[in-house]
Amino acid sequence: MPGSLTPVPPAALRLEIDRAALADNWRVLDRHSGTARAGAAVKADAYGIGARVAAPVLREAGCADFFVAHWAEAAELVGLVPPGAISVLHGPLTAADAGFARALGVKPVINSLAQARLWLAAGGGVCDLMVDTGINRLGLPPGELGDEAIARLDIDVLLSHLASADEDSPLNGVQLARWRAAHRVVRHRRASLANSAGIILGSDYHGDVTRPGLALYGGVPRAELAGQIRQVARPQAALMQVRNLQAGDTVGYNATFTAPGPMRVGVIALGYADGYLRCWSGVGAMRDGGARLPVLGRVSMDMTVIDLGAAPMLREGDWIEADYALPEASAASGLSQYELLTLLGRRFAR
Numbered sequence: 001m002p003g004s005l006t007p008v009p010p011a012a013l014r015l016e017i018d019r020a021a022l023a024d025n026w027r028v029l030d031r032h033s034g035t036a037r038a039g040a041a042v043k044a045d046a047y048g049i050g051a052r053v054a055a056p057v058l059r060e061a062g063c064a065d066f067f068v069a070h071w072a073e074a075a076e077l078v079g080l081v082p083p084g085a086i087s088v089l090h091g092p093l094t095a096a097d098a099g100f101a102r103a104l105g106v107k108p109v110i111n112s113l114a115q116a117r118l119w120l121a122a123g124g125g126v127c128d129l130m131v132d133t134g135i136n137r138l139g140l141p142p143g144e145l146g147d148e149a150i151a152r153l154d155i156d157v158l159l160s161h162l163a164s165a166d167e168d169s170p171l172n173g174v175q176l177a178r179w180r181a182a183h184r185v186v187r188h189r190r191a192s193l194a195n196s197a198g199i200i201l202g203s204d205y206h207g208d209v210t211r212p213g214l215a216l217y218g219g220v221p222r223a224e225l226a227g228q229i230r231q232v233a234r235p236q237a238a239l240m241q242v243r244n245l246q247a248g249d250t251v252g253y254n255a256t257f258t259a260p261g262p263m264r265v266g267v268i269a270l271g272y273a274d275g276y277l278r279c280w281s282g283v284g285a286m287r288d289g290g291a292r293l294p295v296l297g298r299v300s301m302d303m304t305v306i307d308l309g310a311a312p313m314l315r316e317g318d319w320i321e322a323d324y325a326l327p328e329a330s331a332a333s334g335l336s337q338y339e340l341l342t343l344l345g346r347r348f349a350r
C-alpha cells in the first residue's frame with residue numbers, strides 16, 4: 001500500500017465467484033465438444049470474473065488452451081498456466097510485441113501476412129494462425145494462405161471464428177466449409193472453430209480444440225444449453241444505510257420514484273461506475289434469499305436505493321445479492337450477457 005502499512009478495509013461490494021460452477025461449466029462444454037478438447041477464452045480478465053481466479057480453476061478442471069486478446073493479459077497468466085498454453089488473439093502489431101511473445105514463450109495468433117512476416121523477422125517459433133472465413137474482423141483471407149510466409153510458420157492451432165453461432169444462420173455452414181478448405185492449404189497441428197455457441201452446432205464444428213468463453217462464466221448463448229450452465233458471478237453488496245420514507249418522498253436524482261406510502265428502503269454501494277448501469281433504474285432488483293428487493297429511482301454512480309419491504313429483518317451491514325442470472329438479466333436490462341459480465345468494475349472485491 002503506497003504511503004501506508006494500514007490494510008485497506010474490505011469494500012461493501014464484492015463479486016462472489018462460484019469456482020465449482022466454473023469448473024462444472026468447463027466440463028459440460030468439454031463433454032459437448034466430443035472428441036475435441038475444450039479450451040477457454042480468458043480475455044478481458046476472464047470476462048470480468050478475474051483471470052487470475054479463473055485460470056487455475058479451469059486448468060485444474062482439465063483445460064490446456066487459454067485465449068487472451070492483449071499482451072498484458074498473457075503476462076497476467078504467466079506462472080498460473082504454462083506459457084505455451086497461452087494464445088494471444090490480437091497477434092503482434094510491433095516488433096516489441098513479437099519480442100515479448102518470444103520472451104514469455106506464449107503463442108501469438110498470426111492474423112495477416114504482415115504479422116506473419118513480423119513474427120518470422122523476430123525469429124519466429126510456435127504460433128497459431130487465424131483465417132477469416134466471413135466475420136471480416138481479424139484473420140487472413142483464404143486467398144492469402146498460399147503465401148510463402150505462411151508456409152514458413154510453425155503453426156500449432158489453425159483457427160477461425162464464427163460470426164453467428166448463436167443463430168441458425170446459413171453463414172455457419174459457409175464458414176465451416178471455408179475453415180475446412182483452409183486445413184488442406186496450411187500445415188498445422190490442431191484446428192479450432194467453435195466458441196461457446198459453436199460447440200452446440202455439432203461435431204462438424206469441433207476440430208481439435210474448442211474456445212468457449214461466455215458459457216464458462218454462466219452465459220447461455222443458445223437455448224440448447226439452458227439448464228446445463230450454472231451462474232458463476234454473483235454481485236453482492238452490504239446495506240450501508242436503512243431509511244424510512246413517508247408518502248410523497250422521492251428517491252435519487254431527478255426524483256423519478258415517489259413513495260406511495262411509508263416504506264423502508266436501503267442504500268447499497270453499487271452504481272453505474274461498477275457496471276450496474278442506469279438501465280437497471282426501476283427495473284433491477286436485489287435478493288435476500290427468496291425476497292425480491294426492487295431498485296427504486298435512478299441508479300447513481302456509487303449508490304443504488306432498494307425497497308426493503310419484502311425483507312423487514314434486514315439491517316445495516318447485512319449482505320444482499322443482485323439478480324444477475326445472465327439470460328434473465330440480459331432480457332430485463334437489454335444488455336448482452338457479454339456486456340453484463342465485462343462491465344463489472346474494479347471496485348468489486350473479487
Ligand SMILES: *Cc1c(COP(=O)(O)O)cnc(C)c1O
Nearest residue numbers: 041161195196197211212213214
Ligand atoms: C471471445 C472469443 C471466443 C469466445 O467466444 P464466446 O462467444 O464468449 O464463447 C472464442 N474465440 C475468439 C477468437 C474470441 O475472440
